[in-house]
Amino acid sequence: MTFSEENYLKTIYHLTWVSDADISTNAIAEKMETKASSVTDMLKKLSEKDLVNYIKYQGVSLTDKGKLAAKMIVRKHRLWECFLVEKLEFSWDEVHDIAEQLEHIKSEKLINKLDDFLGNPTEDPHGDPIPDANGRIIKVEKQLLSEFEKNQIGICVGVKDTSSDFLKYLDKQEIALGSQIEIIEKESFDSSFRIRVGTKELTVSNKIASNIYIK
Amino acid sequence: MTFSEENYLKTIYHLTWVSDADISTNAIAEKMETKASSVTDMLKKLSEKDLVNYIKYQGVSLTDKGKLAAKMIVRKHRLWECFLVEKLEFSWDEVHDIAEQLEHIKSEKLINKLDDFLGNPTEDPHGDPIPDANGRIIKVEKQLLSEFEKNQIGICVGVKDTSSDFLKYLDKQEIALGSQIEIIEKESFDSSFRIRVGTKELTVSNKIASNIYIK
DNA sequence: TATAATTTTTAGATTTGCCTAAATTTAATT
DNA sequence: AATTAAATTTAGGCAAATCTAAAAATTATA
Structure with missing residues (x-):
């Protein structure tokens, strides 16, 4: 999976988190600061790969496969944020951009070892939940x-x-x-x-x- | 700098380390498992950016700017290897591929904090020297x-x-x-x-x- | 030193991801 | 319901990085 594909999946996942309904092309374009036409191109591609359910003009949603992939990216992002804050002493306002890069590193073993190294945290430095290796999330009512x-x-x-x-x-x-x-x-x-x-x-x-x- | 540009600089740096003379297009192509024509294209590009001295048909060498950039990539690669072995308990035969990815993460602050976190090591898990933040290398005669x-x-x-x-x-x-x-x-x-x-x-x-x- | 072999470069295509502009579809409004 | 407005997609192009095949330059050899 390319960086770009991963970024789209992650964005769709985040938008789903807040709105629940199918996600519009424009919503994705706005969040990613790109053009709607670029989004359309990518949705076709992700649909081909069975990562999203996409119907022209109707919006998009993640398939189970896509949702799991997205969760794994979010997992990596948030674990790396924990690492940066807890081990490298970054402040919580500095970690996002670096984690945006680190979340694309491909190695399941790495992320699981990092998880253990950090003591299997359930939340990142901003209080957001960290999916476990199976994609499960502990939701805290807040x-x-x-x-x-x-x-x-x-x-x-x-x-x-x-x-x-x-x-x-x-x-x-x-x-x-x-x-x-x-x-x-x-x-x-x-x-x-x-x-x-x-x-x-x-x-x-x-x-x-x-x-x-x-x- | 793109990942690809970084990989070329690193390869030229490593080839220089062993041979000293100007590096041939084919040597780079072989090491990177790519085609000579691709190498030529990239050498033109790196030359434009003053990262290499390139004369058609004559081979290539790093400029000071290119050498420093290459050293920073090597620095990142080797520090990440230290992290993987010392903190995450990877064995020394597992770390190369993961470090190949991590070496492209862009954040000076990150790498310097990582350096401190690891206790400013001078050698990676294979005994290779780690350039410091200024590109200086402690050579051990061996x-x-x-x-x-x-x-x-x-x-x-x-x-x-x-x-x-x-x-x-x-x-x-x-x-x-x-x-x-x-x-x-x-x-x-x-x-x-x-x-x-x-x-x-x-x-x-x-x-x-x-x-x-x-x- | 010609000629052959090798190396390197150029020319032209391909893929990915993005863009603009135009066309199409859907939604909103009169 | 017809028309306007908005959203979305298509069409065509561009830049990066790669490739194959052909041309050019260099090196080796007879």
Whole structure:
């Protein structure tokens, strides 16, 4: 499987994760910052290989084979992120681009040994689940901070947006995985939140609150 | 730089290491298992980029820029090999193919952090030197076992052939980096050697002895 | 030193992945 | 329901890296 094929599968997998319905050509093109016509070409190719179910003009979904392949790429991506953060001391906002490259390294033995070396983690540095060698995923039920109500307390267990900018913002506010977060006040006007993180109080916009997962 | 460009630079670097003179198109084609015409195409391209000195029909050599680039690839390859053997417990005959992939990962920060994580090793699992971040190499003077004389004693510090077959043979004979090797007898008829490795005695052909480095 | 053999380069194709522009299909709106 | 708008696909091209076959240059040999 080529890098490009892998990237398409991964993108379709991620889009499926959030929307569930069949994925449109444009949605893929937008996410991959490429043109719809390029996507069409690739969908034909992936369809030939039985990695996706593709009907012209109707959108696309992963076959079982495609879904497993996608999960294995995600597995590699997230394990490498763990490696970078836990062993090489990268910060969580630096690892994505490097993991984008490492996820294409082809060796089952390598990834399984890496998994063991890291102590078989179930989540990556952003709180996202890591598929096991069979593609199984442990789902943790979690809510967005924005869905919380006044006086509720939870622990930060993940982030939705994993962009470097957002992660750096969280670092600045000293919000990390494991941080306790308490809703002090919910401002009805702009849906912003007054929260307590550890001992500090701060105000976050609804956009921020919509990208933090709490349990 | 593309993977292919990197592979060509690396190959030219390795060929230079052994022969010193300008490298021929055919030598590159043979080593890379490709066609001479493909090599010509790439040499033009590398020449455009000032990575090689190329004169039609006359062979090729690396420019300073090309040599540094090649060294950085070798550095990555060998550091990853160290990682695979020392951290992930791969055996020394398994790491080459995986390192061939990992050597193309682009991130200076990654490779320098990996270097530190491994304790800044100066040699890879086959005894080959690892260039530092500036491309400097610590050369260790070493001899081939085949050049040794009767009653001489040395330590195995490297191997010339790093093929899986040869390395597995060495494992079987319990010859590893650091093993003490003593020449008991040199057979003039076929230039084979009777040697002692640790406490065991064995006979090795001249071909074997010509691929083991001793100090 | 001619001629043969070898090496190297050029010319022209192929594949992959991408693009633009035009055509087609589907969805939305009047 | 007809027309407009949007999404999608097709058609045709381009660049990278490879190949085969033919041409050119170099080297070896008679």
